Amino acid sequence: MDRLTTLLNHFTLHAGVFYTGNMCGVHDFREDTLRGHIHLIRKGPVQVIGAQEAVINITGPAILFLPRPQTHHLIADERAGADVVCGTVQFGGGGRNPITDSLPSVVLAALAALPSAEALLGLMLDEAFSELCGRQAALDRLCEVLMILLLRYCIDQGLTRSGTLAGLADNRLAKALIAIHEDPAREWVLSDMAAAAGMSRARFAVHFRETTGQTPADYLASWRVMTAQQLLKQGLRLKHVAYDVGYGSASALTRAFVRKLGCSPAEWLEK
Structure with missing residues (x-):
């Protein structure tokens, strides 16, 4: 069995997409001790405040994952806005697990760095603006696949700080x-x-x-x-x-x- 499969068998991945569309102005996200937060930026620019000491400026298509999210804010232009997908990610039943414990507090990757991610985003947006039955379930499953692509990226790029994922890298x-x-x-x-x-x-x-x-x-x-x-x-x-x-x-x-x-x-x- 491969590196990630045994982990994901023990700590089942659950994602829940709660926002898709054009975001304008300031949007607040509270601290979450049970789930990670994922923000998929299709079109920016977006500023992220509170995720780390420095302000994060995202100008191109990117994925931002906060394994242990503190209270943070996404700021988009009031007029043009930004096209985003926001969701929560949970491994197993609680906040602590060997997957997120191995990651830095902020994971930021250009969308182009993740193979197949752009095609996956297209599917997510098709579902987001459809009225088809099973829309929410499809969005959540696609977000889970996106998270697996991001975990592969973290392992391949040596972004793991210690723990299980560092060992698997x-x-x-x-x-x-x-x-x-x-x-x-x-x-x-x-x-x-x-x-x-x-x-x-x-x-x-x-x-x-x-x-x-x-x-x-x-x-x-x-x-x-x-x-x-x-x-x-x-x-x-x-x-x-x-x-x-x-x-x-x-x-x-x-x-x-x-x-x-x-x-x-x-x-x-x-x-």
């Missing part, structure tokens, strides 16, 4: 990470991970930490707990989940939860 580490993602229940030891990456144990351990910001053991434990969270949300019993993610008992998984999240699985489910 490294050809050697990606082999080990994909293996871990596909089989978290395996009794992984450092030599197995290093072998999957085609590296020596010592070099793998150093390179893994430098790239992802975690030791291989810490990463494995975090991935197991995140996988357990998804399974628990599906209603599976704790003892079965513990086995599925590589812990020998419910108590062992509970201890891992407390170490990583500061609470037990039962307490986490009640939040």
Whole structure:
């Protein structure tokens, strides 16, 4: 399985387009702790204030993605306006996940830098101004495809700051990470991970930490707990989940939860 598929299988991508059309003047967007915000600029110019310390000036067709959006403002010319598509993007059920945690606070890419994005935008605009049934569902699915194109771009361009996507951007580490993602229940030891990456144990351990910001053991434990969270949300019993993610008992998984999240699985489910 490829680099992104296992991640997207665990942290399902959901997008929701809430605005398409010509935007004039100032439009405000509040801080969002559960979803990222995506702004697709077909025709500008547009200024973005609040997404980072400096003002962002967008003059050509571009995609702006804010993985952890603070309160921000889009400003377009009062007369000419700007053609935009705005949406929310969520991975899994909450705001924290290894995909958005790996990205910088602002991702800005020229539309031309993403293969097929211009054709995709054309489809989105056709749907936006149609009265066909299923219009909103089609817009949302197209936005999800656009987000996958943007994630590919981030990996290929090395825009990931650390974490899972940074590891997946490294050809050697990606082999080990994909293996871990596909089989978290395996009794992984450092030599197995290093072998999957085609590296020596010592070099793998150093390179893994430098790239992802975690030791291989810490990463494995975090991935197991995140996988357990998804399974628990599906209603599976704790003892079965513990086995599925590589812990020998419910108590062992509970201890891992407390170490990583500061609470037990039962307490986490009640939040």
